[in-house]
Amino acid sequence: xxxxxxxxxxxxxxxxxxxxxxxxxxxxxxxxxxxxxxxxxxxxxxxxxxxxxxxxxxxxxxxxxxxxxxxxxxxxxxxxxxxxxxxxxxxxxxxxxxxxxxxxxxxxxxxxxxxx
Amino acid sequence: xxxxxxxxxxxxxxxxxxxxxxxxxxxxxxxxxxxxxxxxxxxxxxxxxxxxxxxxxxxxxxxxxxxxxxxxxxxxxxxxxxxxxxxxxxxxxxxxxxxxxxxxxxxxxxxxx
Numbered sequence: 215x216x217x218x219x220x221x222x223x224x225x226x227x228x229x230x231x232x233x234x235x236x237x238x239x240x241x242x243x244x245x246x247x248x249x250x251x252x253x254x255x256x257x258x259x260x261x262x263x264x265x266x267x268x269x270x271x272x273x274x275x276x277x278x279x280x281x282x283x284x285x286x287x288x289x290x291x292x293x294x295x296x297x298x299x300x301x302x303x304x305x306x307x308x309x310x311x312x313x314x315x316x317x318x319x320x321x322x323x324x325x326x327x328x329x330x
Numbered sequence: 331x332x333x334x335x336x337x338x339x340x341x342x343x344x345x346x347x348x349x350x351x352x353x354x355x356x357x358x359x360x361x362x363x364x365x366x367x368x369x370x371x372x373x374x375x376x377x378x379x380x381x382x383x384x385x386x387x388x389x390x391x392x393x394x395x396x397x398x399x400x401x402x403x404x405x406x407x408x409x410x411x412x413x414x415x416x417x418x419x420x421x422x423x424x425x426x427x428x429x430x431x432x433x434x435x436x437x438x439x440x441x442x443x
Contacts, residue, residue, distance in 0.1 A: 248431050257421060257434040304373065317386065318363075318432060320373045 216241040218307050220321035227295050228329050235290040235324050237305030247288040248306040248318065249279055258304065264288065275299070297330045332356075334435035336422050342441045348410040351438045354403055355424030363432060364397055364407050365421040373421075379405065412442045 221236040239245065249261040262273025269281040279290045288305060305321040335354040343349050355362045363378040377387040382399045390397070394413070399405040409416055419439050423432035 257436045258423075258432075259434070260431050263431050317375065317378060320375075322372045 216307055216319045218305050218319050218321035220303075220305055220324050222324045223322070224325045224327070226327045226329065229297055230294045231328075233290070233292040233295045233299070233326070235303055235305075235326070237288045237290065237321060238286050239288070239305075239307040239319075240286065241307060246308045247279070247281060248308070249273065249277070249288075249290050250304040250306060250320075252302045252304065252323075254301065261290070261303075295326070295328050297328045299326060300328045301326060334422055334424050334433050336420075336435035336438050338438060339436065340439045340441075342443065343412055345413055345442055346411045347442075348408065349412045349416075349440060349442075351407040351420050351422075351440070353405045353407070353422030353435060355405070355422070356426075356433055357403065359424035359426040359433075360402075361425040361432075362399060362405050363423040363425070364405070365423065366418045367421060367437075368418045376407070409440075412440075414442045417441050 217240040219238045227233060247264040250258040251261050252258045261277050262271050262279055264271045264281045270278060272278045277290060277292050279288055281288050290303060302323045302325050304323045306318040308318045334356055337352045341349060360381050361378060364376040366374045366376055374389055376389045377397045378385055379399045382402055394411060395409055397407045407420060417440055419437045421437045422435045425432045
């Protein structure tokens with residue numbers, strides 16, 4: 215069965231610091247990959263997604279993620295975080311790509327706290 | 331596009347009572363998912379539907395939980411009888427097709443006392 219592992223459970227950064235959140239998945243085939251963000255008290259919103267092509271994916275609010283197939287990883291990055299980025303971040307995987315299996319498997323989430 | 335609409339936003343009920351959560355997916359989406367979120371267990375997939383048919387209900391914790399999707403624009407998640415450990419935020423999400431990612435509703439915060 216597929217699984218998603220997010221290494222950092224709680225990250226604390228100061229404003230303007232760079233961010234990298236780790237995500238690894240277990241499925242060996244072709245996958246679709248996602249990052250979602252959940253601001254305090256709100257629902258999950260899609261940050262970015264990878265289906266195929268350029269492994270460096272750019273999303274909203276200055277976030278990007280890099281798919282490294284050999285490492286089964288899809289790490290989320292942002293060069294300079296803001297206080298408003300304080301939220302919980304979820305990595306998710308669906309596969310095999312194009313199979314329309316329907317189910318997204320979510321990681322446990324990483325809580326990011328940005329200090330002003 | 332009104333998004334995925336869930337009701338109620340908050341529900342407080344006494345142990346033993348029946349609880350019904352409602353979801354209206356985005357028009358045209360053919361997948362609908364019910365998730366439960368708690369601090370201890372994170373996001374758990376309870377059940378999902380494709381074209382109104384339940385595909386995978388392996389995440390439904392007990393027989394006390396049931397879900398229906400009578401038509402493409404409405405789904406319910408019912409807990410009967412409710413217990414304090416059912417307290418959580420329940421999210422509904424829809425998608426078409428699934429690999430484009432889900433759109434989540436605002437959730438229902440359930441508190442069972």
